[in-house]
Structures are given as structure tokens and as C-alpha cells.
Amino acid sequence: MNILALESSCDETAAAVVRDGRELLSNRIASQADEHRLYGGVVPEIASRRHTEAISLVTREALEQAGMTLADIDAVAVTYAPGLIGALLVGVNFAKGLAQAANLPLIPVHHLRSHIAANYLVYPDLKPPFLCLVVSGGHSHIVRVEDYTRFTVLGRTRDDAAGECFDKAARAMGMPYPGGVHLDKAAQSGDPHAFSLPHPHVEGSPYDFSFSGLKTAVINLLHRAEQRGETVNINDLSASFQHTVCEILCANTMKAAEQTGDTTLVLAGGVSANSGLRAAMEQACAARGMKLYVPPLSLCGDNAAMVGAQGYYEFLAGNTAGPDLNACATLPIE
Ligand code: KG4
Numbered sequence: 001m002n003i004l005a006l007e008s009s010c011d012e013t014a015a016a017v018v019r020d021g022r023e024l025l026s027n028r029i030a031s032q033a034d035e036h037r038l039y040g041g042v043v044p045e046i047a048s049r050r051h052t053e054a055i056s057l058v059t060r061e062a063l064e065q066a067g068m069t070l071a072d073i074d075a076v077a078v079t080y081a082p083g084l085i086g087a088l089l090v091g092v093n094f095a096k097g098l099a100q101a102a103n104l105p106l107i108p109v110h111h112l113r114s115h116i117a118a119n120y121l122v123y124p125d126l127k128p129p130f131l132c133l134v135v136s137g138g139h140s141h142i143v144r145v146e147d148y149t150r151f152t153v154l155g156r157t158r159d160d161a162a163g164e165c166f167d168k169a170a171r172a173m174g175m176p177y178p179g180g181v182h183l184d185k186a187a188q189s190g191d192p193h194a195f196s197l198p199h200p201h202v203e204g205s206p207y208d209f210s211f212s213g214l215k216t217a218v219i220n221l222l223h224r225a226e227q228r229g230e231t232v233n234i235n236d237l238s239a240s241f242q243h244t245v246c247e248i249l250c251a252n253t254m255k256a257a258e259q260t261g262d263t264t265l266v267l268a269g270g271v272s273a274n275s276g277l278r279a280a281m282e283q284a285c286a287a288r289g290m291k292l293y294v295p296p297l298s299l300c301g302d303n304a305a306m307v308g309a310q311g312y313y314e315f316l317a318g319n320t321a322g323p324d325l326n327a328c329a330t331l332p333i334e
């Protein structure tokens with residue numbers, strides 16, 4: 001089954017063709033990051049306008065790269081939630097038009113489910129059930145993937161998402177948007193023990209996260225240094241920050257694994273590109289005899305290939321939509 005998949009939930013307009021949920025036939029992404037960088041973050045209205053401009057071309061490119069026309073496609077999958085509402089609506093409307101014109105089934109896909117499914121494209125042996133840490137710019141979840149379309153959330157962030165926290169700390173350190181990747185690079189030549197930062201816990205919820213206090217600690221530390229005319233070693237601060245975030249993510253995930261008894265852990269979402277997180281999770285999994293699956297860097301961030309992968313399993317579960325499909329800014333993964 002060939003699925004044409006579309007993604008427009010944030011600032012990447014993407015289209016891909018995926019066969020049977022596992023085989024990537026094409027993958028095109030038009031990123032708007034350069035434009036949003038001027039404003040230090042994603043400007044929702046600009047995002048919607050750029051998606052509108054890019055989506056037809058990106059779709060045509062994805063079909064061409066796969067050596068296909070619409071006649072070779074069996075269904076259209078699209079991200080419909082969660083995300084920026086105006087941005088999502090562009091993809092949803094385009095997918096609806098396409099599905100209706102070509103008389104194809106329309107498959108709505110949850111963005112976080114698709115981040116998890118990115119792993120199916122590269123690990124043929126990976127099958128649910130497994131435990132998953134989904135860490136993106138908007139969400140941080142510890143999820144038990146019971147089956148391809150059945151999820152149980154064990155832990156979640158109470159405030160900022162991990163990626164958001166990376167981006168805000170990076171911005172305070174003068175790095176361009178999106179700062180996570182720059183902070184990761186700076187951290188690689190810093191001392192992770194140079195600064196002692198708080199490890200916020202959520203009372204009574206051992207798997208939940210709270211990152212806003214950590215972000216505030218970094219901002220306050222920089223302000224205090226500025227007031228005293230002192231310079232802060234940005235590499236050291238980046239390394240200390242990254243080390244702290246990864247310790248928190250790792251500790252809670254391992255606690256959840258102990259409870260569920262899962263021996264397979266999967267990472268997903270933009271922050272799974274982080275070198276410190278990958279290393280910490282590798283170490284933690286090796287120490288417990290757990291198997292770790294990490295998406296390749298090319299599939300960590302937003303893309304449509306992962307939508308095609310999850311879309312296949314949604315289709316098998318009968319989760320298709322009619323012409324009244326709408327987008328949702330927020331929607332639980334379960
Ligand atoms: O999953 P994603 O592409 O978009 C959302 O669904 O939100 O995640 C984007 C997030 C951004 O916050 C970005 O800074 C972060 O992932 N990110 C990283 C790295 N690469 C991307 N954070 C830390 N280290 C990285 N190497």
C-alpha cells in the first residue's frame with residue numbers, strides 16, 4: 001500500500017511516499033526556519049502562509065522522487081493534530097482536496113504518534129509493545145506503545161516541553177532559533193559539572209517532568225553574571241544544562257521502565273537528536289540490558305515520512321476520515 005503523506009504542523013512543509021508503513025520511497029521537506037529565526041521563534045501566521053505557498057510543490061516533488069503519479073497512490077495521510085492550528089489547516093485542507101479529487105481514503109495522523117513511527121522506517125524488527133520517550137518542541141511524554149494505535153501516557157511535562165526548554169535556554173545564551181542544536185554543539189566542548197542546576201521533581205508523580213524552573217535558573221544565572229560584569233563560559237553552561245535535562249529525562253524514563261517491565265525503549269521527536277540524550281540513554285539501557293532504538297538524525301525532526309508510517313497502521317485499524325475532517329491544536333495521544 002503506497003501512502004502519500006503530508007505534514008504542516010509547525011514550520012516544515014513536508015510530503016513523502018511510504019510503502020506499507022515501513023519503506024520510505026521519498027521524503028521532501030521545505031523548512032521555514034530561516035524566516036522564523038528573524039523573530040526568535042515561529043510566527044504562526046507566517047507559518048500558515050509559507051505552508052500554503054510550498055505544499056503543492058513539495059507534494060509534486062515527493063511523487064516525482066518516488067517515481068510515481070497520484071494514480072500509484074492508495075491513500076493520503078495528513079497530520080491533523082496537535083500543532084499550530086492555522087498551519088495544520090493548510091495540510092488538512094490540501095489532503096482533503098487531494099483525497100477527494102483522486103477518490104482516495106483520507107487518514108488523519110496524530111503528530112506525536114508519527115514521531116514514534118519514524119522508527120518503523122529504519123528498524124524492521126521494531127514492533128509494539130515498547131516504552132517510548134517522545135521529546136519535541138511542544139511535548140515531553142513517557143508513553144507505553146501498547147500497539148501501533150494504542151498508547152498509554154505514563155508521564156508528561158507539567159510546564160515547558162524539553163525542546164522548548166532547550167530553545168529558551170539557548171536563546172538566553174544568545175544562540176539563534178531553534179537553539180537546541182546549537183546548545184548541543186556548544187555542550188560538546190563544555191564541562192557538564194561546571195554549574196550546579198536544579199533538578200525539579202513533580203511531587204507525587206514520579207514520571208512527570210517540570211522544566212520551567214531549570215530554564216529560569218539559566219536565565220537568572222546569566223542576568224546575575226551580567227549585572228556583576230562577569231562573563232559566563234557558554235560551553236560550560238550548555239554542557240551543564242544539557243547534562244541536567246538528560247539526567248531528568250533518563251531517570252524518569254528508567255523509573256517508568258522498571259514499573260512496566262519493558263525491555264525495549266524507543267526515542268522519538270526533535271530532541272531525540274540530542275547527542276547527550278542519546279549517550280545517556282545508551283548507557284542507561286546497556287546497564288539494564290534494555291534494547292534502545294533511536295531514529296536517525298534525518299527523521300528526528302518534523303517530516304512527512306513518519307506520517308506515512310503511522311498512517312499505514314491507522315488505516316489498518318480503520319481510522320480514516322470523511323470530508324468533514326478538521327484540525328485540532330491540542331489532542332492527547334491516547
Ligand atoms: O519534533 P520537532 O522537530 O518539532 C515539534 O514537534 O516540536 O522538535 C523540535 C525541537 C526544537 O525545540 C529543537 O530545538 C529541538 O527539537 N532539537 C534539539 C536538537 N535538535 C532539535 N534539542 C536538543 N538538541 C538537539 N540536537
Ligand code: ZN
Pocket residue numbers: 111115136137269270301302
Ligand atoms: Zn514534531
